[in-house]
Amino acid sequence: MKKRILVVEDEEKLRRVLELQLMSAGFDVDKAATAEEGLKLVDRAAMVLTDLKLPRMDGQEFLALIRRQNAQVPVVMMTAYGSVETAVEAMKAGATDFLLKPFSLEHLMQVVHKALEVRALREENRQLKEELGRRYEFDNIIGRSAAMQEIFAAVERVGPTRATVLLTGESGVGKDLIARAIHFHSPRKDRPLVKINCSALPENLMESELFGYEKGAFTGAQTTKPGKFEQADTGTVFLDEIGDVPTAIQVKLLRVLQEREFERLGSNVTRHIDVRLVAATNQDLRAALEQGTFREDLYYRLNVVPLNIPPLRERKVDIPSLANHFVTKLAPETGCRVEASTEAAMEKLVAYHWPGNVRELENVIERSLVMATGAQLDAGDIKLESAPRPRGLNDSHFLPEGLSLDQYEQDIIKEALRRADGNKSQAARLLGLTRNALRYRLTQMGLES
Ligand SMILES: Nc1ncnc2c1ncn2[C@@H]1O[C@H](COP(=O)(O)OP(=O)(O)O)[C@@H](O)[C@H]1O
Numbered sequence: 001m002k003k004r005i006l007v008v009e010d011e012e013k014l015r016r017v018l019e020l021q022l023m024s025a026g027f028d029v030d031k032a033a034t035a036e037e038g039l040k041l042v043d044r045a046a047m048v049l050t051d052l053k054l055p056r057m058d059g060q061e062f063l064a065l066i067r068r069q070n071a072q073v074p075v076v077m078m079t080a081y082g083s084v085e086t087a088v089e090a091m092k093a094g095a096t097d098f099l100l101k102p103f104s105l106e107h108l109m110q111v112v113h114k115a116l117e118v119r120a121l122r123e124e125n126r127q128l129k130e131e132l133g134r135r136y137e138f139d140n141i142i143g144r145s146a147a148m149q150e151i152f153a154a155v156e157r158v159g160p161t162r163a164t165v166l167l168t169g170e171s172g173v174g175k176d177l178i179a180r181a182i183h184f185h186s187p188r189k190d191r192p193l194v195k196i197n198c199s200a201l202p203e204n205l206m207e208s209e210l211f212g213y214e215k216g217a218f219t220g221a222q223t224t225k226p227g228k229f230e231q232a233d234t235g236t237v238f239l240d241e242i243g244d245v246p247t248a249i250q251v252k253l254l255r256v257l258q259e260r261e262f263e264r265l266g267s268n269v270t271r272h273i274d275v276r277l278v279a280a281t282n283q284d285l286r287a288a289l290e291q292g293t294f295r296e297d298l299y300y301r302l303n304v305v306p307l308n309i310p311p312l313r314e315r316k317v318d319i320p321s322l323a324n325h326f327v328t329k330l331a332p333e334t335g336c337r338v339e340a341s342t343e344a345a346m347e348k349l350v351a352y353h354w355p356g357n358v359r360e361l362e363n364v365i366e367r368s369l370v371m372a373t374g375a376q377l378d379a380g381d382i383k384l385e386s387a388p389r390p391r392g393l394n395d396s397h398f399l400p401e402g403l404s405l406d407q408y409e410q411d412i413i414k415e416a417l418r419r420a421d422g423n424k425s426q427a428a429r430l431l432g433l434t435r436n437a438l439r440y441r442l443t444q445m446g447l448e449s
């Protein structure tokens with residue numbers, strides 16, 4: 001297939017000469033007399049050959065617009081008012097090469113071939129990096145379960161876009177990790193990734209943290225300070241615990257999301273930024289919507305690409321590989337020689353319901369490694385945090401008057417089935433049982449044959 005070169009030159013005669021020369025060298029040619037016309041044709045060009053001085057637009061500005069549309073395409077600048085400085089400026093602005101007018105057709109062809117070669121090399125380099133990125137970045141995120149595989153695929157799909165992603169899932173499921181993966185699978189990976197933990201900040205502080213302030217904006221504002229959004233310009237902002245953002249600030253976030261603009265505290269200068277947003281929450285935002293504590297318009301702006309990371313107990317197939325991963329990672333740090341886990345240890349880990357998810361698993365493995373004496377982690381080395389009993393046992397939380405343990409258990413099982421709309425897998429989950437264990441109890445209750 002022939003490569004297509006876009007020639008942008010306002011001088012008709014030169015445009016025609018360039019066209020003929022390039023066509024006879026085996027290229028397809030698009031021609032434009034102005035930057036505006038040229039921009040419409042950039043997308044299909046393998047290379048751009050443009051005059052530095054165009055009507056209504058200088059070459060640098062044009063270059064910036066080309067780059068915005070197509071970051072890869074090589075651009076060769078032709079400059080007549082032959083100062084080398086302008087050509088150097090063009091190179092700094094991202095031109096691939098330049099030609100000082102007048103130039104010979106032979107020199108033109110040399111420059112064109114070189115620029116196309118640069119493009120091919122860049123493309124090859126990009127592909128190599130992408131492959132490495134895939135192996136490396138997902139290497140440290142373990143997940144064989146279908147649910148995690150889907151999430152990895154989604155990260156690869158949406159990472160390169162600027163779409164806002166809303167990560168949901170219980171605490172410890174890996175939201176931070178996935179937020180990072182999204183950033184590192186985006187063209188912004190070499191730009192800042194700024195994380196803001198919304199629950200850690202009181203309202204008045206949050207506003208100045210996010211948007212910055214001018215000197216004198218409030219008592220104690222002795223200097224001007226840019227906020228996190230400004231720090232993240234051209235990069236990614238990760239808003240953690242978005243469900244905790246106070247309503248007053250939700251309005252301002254909405255504006256950033258919609259218009260990509262804001263003002264520093266105490267300033268009336270509107271600032272524009274280019275950020276990609278990833279938000280995370282372990283709360284049910286829909287419930288917050290109903291209660292009116294979370295703005296609906298903000299929710300829809302955030303929920304462009306929703307990614308739910310299921311709790312670990314719903315993807316138990318991930319437990320053994322996660323456990324092995326943490327043993328390999330943590331054994332050297334804890335200075336012990338454990339290399340693997342026994343089958344019994346694995347069974348114990350898989351059977352547990354992990355209310356603290358992957359974070360809890362990591363902690364448990366770390367503690368177990370410290371306890372372990374042999375070369376393998378055994379069931380006895382593993383000390384699970386006992387089932388959470390937030391209220392503890394006391395008078396009001398013992399058996400209700402007059403009920404036996406069996407009757408009480410039956411009531412709770414029925415309640416779980418009711419809450420799960422009769423779905424046994426879900427009811428079992430609510431009870432921290434396997435589906436089989438629930439079946440067994442139901443059979444005993446005479447509710448299932
Ligand atoms: N799939 C996974 N593979 C490897 N490590 C994980 C995975 N998911 C979570 N972790 C680890 O578990 C801990 C908690 O994860 P994190 O991303 O902070 O969870 P969250 O933000 O949802 O609370 C971190 O140390 C993280 O590295």
Ligand SMILES: [Mg+2]
Pocket residue numbers: 172175176240
């Ligand atoms: Mg987190």
